[in-house]
Amino acid sequence: MPSSRSPRRSGRRHPLMGGLLLVIGLFVTGGTYAAASTGIAHAQDAPVSQEALVEEGEKLFLANCASCHGMNSEGSVAGPSLIGVGALSVDFQVGTGRMPMAASGPQAEVKPVQFTQPQIDAMAAWVASLAPGPGMPDPKYYAGDGDVANGAELFRINCAMCHNVAGAGGALTEGKYAPHLRDLQPIHVYGAMVTGPQNMPVFSDMNLTPEEKNDVITYLKYLDENPSVGGFSLGSLGPVSEGLFIWLIGLGGLIAVAVWLTARSN
């Protein structure tokens, strides 16, 4: 039988057919699995990641914050309760490097940020899940595209007495101080106004509306972008640095000139 002697070299009996089927099978299985799994992932993205975020935040909190703020963020002698402080407070405190504190002192110092933004978001999500508190604002309220003049007036009335009219910062009592406000992230300025970190008073939305906060941020942005027209501003610290400069350099220079004028030429 010719057919039995020489097996057909075409159709489904082809010797390469097994390998081809295997490849097709693998592709189909893999493709289906991939499609199915992405489909599942898409469908469950929001709830799962929010839960995961909170869970991740709780882990980070227990590892990094709980020694002072308590296992359930109920607070301890070393740190205040975080129940109800809101996501914005976490974003400000951790996002500026103030938390975790390096050491206890008159106030938490700004230092290099210890966490990535996703980690900060996770901790913020966990703290926000404990009790309602100030949340992240709409980005349009810290875009810095408001009214500079109104922002400057609000800044002079509400902020300048501590932070200096040029945002250079200033001393408070017993080692505390108001930090400078130059080259900050707008969201941190917004967060500080809403949450009143440490000894800063709270400027809630009932005091300064979100639009007015945006005006203040616009003014700070204007300060950052526009150099002092008078030249070297000596830190914008006012009479302290200016007085020191004029007494030492200015008066010293005049004395040197007077000595030179009256000295005998050799």
Added chain:
Amino acid sequence: MADTPEPSDVETSGHDDVVDPGTAVERSNAPQNPGLAPEHQRVTDLDDKEAKGMERRISLFFLLSIVGSVFAAVAYVIFPIIPGDMGSVRMNNLTVGLGLSVALLGVGIGAVQWAKALMHGHELVEERHPTRGSEESRQAAVETFQQANKESGFTRRSLIRNTLFGALLAAPIPAVVLFRDLAPAEDPIELMKTTMWTEGVRLTRDPSGVPIRATDVTIGSAFHVVPDGWKDLEHGKLEEKAKAAVLLMRLPVDELNEDPAKTDWSYQGIVAYSKICTHVGCPVALYEQQTHHLLCPCHQSEFDVANHCEVIFGPAARPLPQLPITIDAEGYLVARSGFTEPVGPSFWERQL
């Protein structure tokens, strides 16, 4: 080379020759006038090469000055002031200023150096001439006066003279009346004792003038407050604000230690205090919301808001005056009355 003046040349008119009759002191060892020191010889006097070098250096200063002037003019053109761009103003000021400084300092330093190092260096003594006039000119002056008196009859016609004196004395009288009226028309003591705050005046935000509800004031908040109606004042806004400015704060009720006589001056932990320091009147507004301390930026007076603003540090003599507040029917914060004592620093007539 200048002549060195001999000491004998510069000695003044025989001061040593006159024997003072009133003294019996032996004058044999009296100090002698040493005269001028021999002239100081400069390097440029002694060495022609040095003088040439100095000449070149001085002219270099003047050349530098020319460069500075030209640079200032060029810089003004190539770094123009662009309206709205503060960086361009700074660049313009900086470059033009540097050019002008080099231009003026170049002239100045060059001129001084020229005078010091190259101009003739000998020292001069210039005698003073007597200030008393000669007998003839003194006599002439007296005669002129006498003649003028005789011709005008100043002493003879005493009626004219006396009425002239009277007129001159009366002339400043209007000035006394005019300048006296520069003083405040109202009684200054009364002005210092009263502010715009009276019973029922709403507390409003500075500068918008929007009234404040008690519910707006969250714990830890600090509001900068002016009385209702201040925003619409026609004139005297600054004077009124300087007296009526108030800081409104909300403390946790359990942390507020109130004067038993003033427990109804606050509303659920919301307290209002005058922002005018009792020391010399700076605005006290550095509020620390955790310690409840208020700091005055001028002289570091510190007030404890939790303890009816008593002074805990610094030169202020009295607590900040408290504004009694309550809420009206619509929930807005209003003054229960005006301040019960004068705000701000002490003055002589202050009774309280």
